[in-house]
Amino acid sequence: MLTQPMTNRSSSRQPAGRFTRPVPSVNRHTASNSIELMGAPMPFTRNTEIYGENEPSEYLYKVISGTVRTYKVLNDGRRQIGAFYLPGDIFGLEVGDAHTFSAEAIIDSKILVIKRSSVVSLAARESDVARQLWRMTASELQRVQDHIMLLIKTAQERVAGFLLEMAARAPAGNEIDLPMSRQDIADYLGLTIETVSRTLTQLEHSAAIAVPTSRRIVLRNRGALSRLNA
Amino acid sequence: MLTQPMTNRSSSRQPAGRFTRPVPSVNRHTASNSIELMGAPMPFTRNTEIYGENEPSEYLYKVISGTVRTYKVLNDGRRQIGAFYLPGDIFGLEVGDAHTFSAEAIIDSKILVIKRSSVVSLAARESDVARQLWRMTASELQRVQDHIMLLIKTAQERVAGFLLEMAARAPAGNEIDLPMSRQDIADYLGLTIETVSRTLTQLEHSAAIAVPTSRRIVLRNRGALSRLNA
DNA sequence: CGACCATTTGATATGGATCAAGCGATGTGG
DNA sequence: CCACATCGCTTGATCCATATCAAATGGTCG
Numbered sequence: 001m002l003t004q005p006m007t008n009r010s011s012s013r014q015p016a017g018r019f020t021r022p023v024p025s026v027n028r029h030t031a032s033n034s035i036e037l038m039g040a041p042m043p044f045t046r047n048t049e050i051y052g053e054n055e056p057s058e059y060l061y062k063v064i065s066g067t068v069r070t071y072k073v074l075n076d077g078r079r080q081i082g083a084f085y086l087p088g089d090i091f092g093l094e095v096g097d098a099h100t101f102s103a104e105a106i107i108d109s110k111i112l113v114i115k116r117s118s119v120v121s122l123a124a125r126e127s128d129v130a131r132q133l134w135r136m137t138a139s140e141l142q143r144v145q146d147h148i149m150l151l152i153k154t155a156q157e158r159v160a161g162f163l164l165e166m167a168a169r170a171p172a173g174n175e176i177d178l179p180m181s182r183q184d185i186a187d188y189l190g191l192t193i194e195t196v197s198r199t200l201t202q203l204e205h206s207a208a209i210a211v212p213t214s215r216r217i218v219l220r221n222r223g224a225l226s227r228l229n230a
Numbered sequence: 231m232l233t234q235p236m237t238n239r240s241s242s243r244q245p246a247g248r249f250t251r252p253v254p255s256v257n258r259h260t261a262s263n264s265i266e267l268m269g270a271p272m273p274f275t276r277n278t279e280i281y282g283e284n285e286p287s288e289y290l291y292k293v294i295s296g297t298v299r300t301y302k303v304l305n306d307g308r309r310q311i312g313a314f315y316l317p318g319d320i321f322g323l324e325v326g327d328a329h330t331f332s333a334e335a336i337i338d339s340k341i342l343v344i345k346r347s348s349v350v351s352l353a354a355r356e357s358d359v360a361r362q363l364w365r366m367t368a369s370e371l372q373r374v375q376d377h378i379m380l381l382i383k384t385a386q387e388r389v390a391g392f393l394l395e396m397a398a399r400a401p402a403g404n405e406i407d408l409p410m411s412r413q414d415i416a417d418y419l420g421l422t423i424e425t426v427s428r429t430l431t432q433l434e435h436s437a438a439i440a441v442p443t444s445r446r447i448v449l450r451n452r453g454a455l456s457r458l459n460a
Numbered sequence: 461c462g463a464c465c466a467t468t469t470g471a472t473a474t475g476g477a478t479c480a481a482g483c484g485a486t487g488t489g490g
Numbered sequence: 491c492c493a494c495a496t497c498g499c500t501t502g503a504t505c506c507a508t509a510t511c512a513a514a515t516g517g518t519c520g
Contacts, residue, residue: 072379074379074383074460075460076460078382078460080378080379080382082375082378094368095364095365095368095369096368096372100372100375101375123357123360123361124357124361125357127353127354127355127357127360130353130357130360130361130364131353131354131360133364134325134360134363134364134367135325137364137367137368137371138324138325138326138367139325140371141367141370141371141374142326142330144371144374144375144378145312145330145331145374147378148310148312148374148377148378148381149302149304149310151378151381151382151420152308152310152381152420153304154475154476155475155476181498181499182498182499182500183498190381190382191476191477192476192477192478193498193499193500194476194477194478194499194500194501195475195476195477197499197500197501198476198500198501200500201500201501214498214499214500230304230305230306230308384507384508385507385508411466411467412466412467412468413466421508421509422508422509422510423466423467423468424467424468424469424508424509424510425507425508425509427467427468427469428468428469428508430468431468431469443517444466444467444468444516444517461520462519462520463518463519463520464517464518464519464520465516465517465518465519466515466516466517466518467514467515467516467517468513468514468515468516469512469513469514469515470511470512470513470514471510471511471512471513472509472510472511472512473508473509473510473511474506474507474508474509474510475506475507475508475509476505476506476507476508477504477505477506477507478503478504478505478506479502479503479504479505480501480502480503480504481500481501481502481503482499482500482501482502483498483499483500483501484497484498484499484500485496485497485498485499486495486496486497486498487494487495487496487497488493488494488495488496489492489493489494489495490491490492490493490494
């Protein structure tokens with residue numbers, strides 16, 4: 001009755017099992033109302049889990065370097081990537097006490113790990129911290145809503161939208177360095193790797209982009225991409 | 231190059247133009263920290279706009295009776311419904327100062343209209359109000375993330391998921407009274423009305439549901455629906 | 461009753477998935 | 491330093507779920 005899509009054929013993506021989670025040493029002596037100063041930096045190697053779905057959300061995280069993906073896997077193995085987090089981005093912030101997604105480092109990354117309870121209790125005293133927490137959740141909401149608008153579009157529109165999104169977040173001008181695989185992009189966009197690959201070559205043929213190497217994209221014609229972006 | 235889907239063929243859905251927005255008379259004498267007590271109830275008739283995308287977000291709203299849809303329309307007319315709000319639900323709460331979606335009453339509705347600034351300024355003084363604002367935004371985030379997981383599924387799974395979602399929110403047991411049209415459901419699920427209709431008849435034939443009238447669905451076999459829900 | 465609108469049902473088309481093979485880069489052991 | 495496995499990606503052929511186009515049905519309201 002129901003076909004089993006099994007999006008993830010090469011599911012050798014999560015090699016590392018659970019790891020021992022270290023307790024970050026909070027800098028208590030640094031009297032500060034800035035959330036970022038309350039954490040300890042931690043290294044995560046490529047493809048290791050940072051936290052799992054349904055685990056207690058004791059920490060929130062800020063990317064110092066590297067890239068992180070959050071995702072959910074359905075019963076039958078289909079994986080949906082919720083977001084990519086680049087340096088400067090904060091993730092893993094929940095109001096409830098369990099994570100709703102899993103998180104993994106895509107490449108070797110340095111992550112600031114911040115104790116949730118200390119931020120929350122600080123927010124109870126300092127209204128600007130509370131407001132910042134709210135604002136962070138709201139910008140996450142905004143991002144997810146934009147993601148929904150991507151998911152109802154055609155393959156070309158999704159890929160174009162993805163490229164523009166990455167370009168907007170990346171530091172440089174028209175060069176994008178993709179830390180994630182085609183499979184990651186596909187699972188983010190709700191497509192298959194084949195469709196992502198084909199769409200990229202289409203865009204290349206229409207001179208909208210260039211693809212010097214598979215992990216590097218050059219935007220040649222943003223206007224054309226934006227037009228595709230509906 | 232790009233096909234123009236134009237999902238909304240019967241786009242006579244937004245008959246009413248902008249309406250004069252009344253200023254709610256806040257009950258200032260009712261000293262209360264509860265957000266719900268700070269507003270004034272207002273009637274909205276079927277298919278009238280409550281607010282538009284990009285309008286300043288001066289108010290937030292709580293459904294007393296009726297149902298509301300929020301949506302976005304792409305350049306080419308494709309409409310995505312972000313959410314349906316039933317009695318008791320709060321919507322229109324933004325941290326930024328503009329609404330990111332439009333909102334319309336689906337049927338004649340009574341809506342509590344609450345001045346945003348008064349809630350926000352109260353939140354600056356009362357940390358539990360701040361926490362409630364945060365929590366509301368977070369539960370909205372949760373809802374949108376669940377919506378994304380729906381949008382990557384097959385038509386059967388989406389419709390089954392929608393029915394279970396509505397059943398969980400509705401008061402009664404296995405009877406669902408749908409206030410929204412097939413077009414609304416289709417635009418919520420990223421499908422066409424034809425596919426929604428066909429899927430409902432499939433589910434009826436497989437004895438998972440009954441459809442006594444087009445706006446009324448009876449869940450006959452939740453297990454079957456849940457299994458479809460992946 | 462008749463017009464209108466929402467919904468259902470049928471026939472056909474198509475975008476993207478699936479199945480399958482090839483290709484280049486990277487690494488590994490002999 | 492070279493066969494050769496492996497992995498990520500691309501390209502090709504075919505299939506299928508859902509969209510599209512079209513018509514029939516049914517409910518609602520004047």
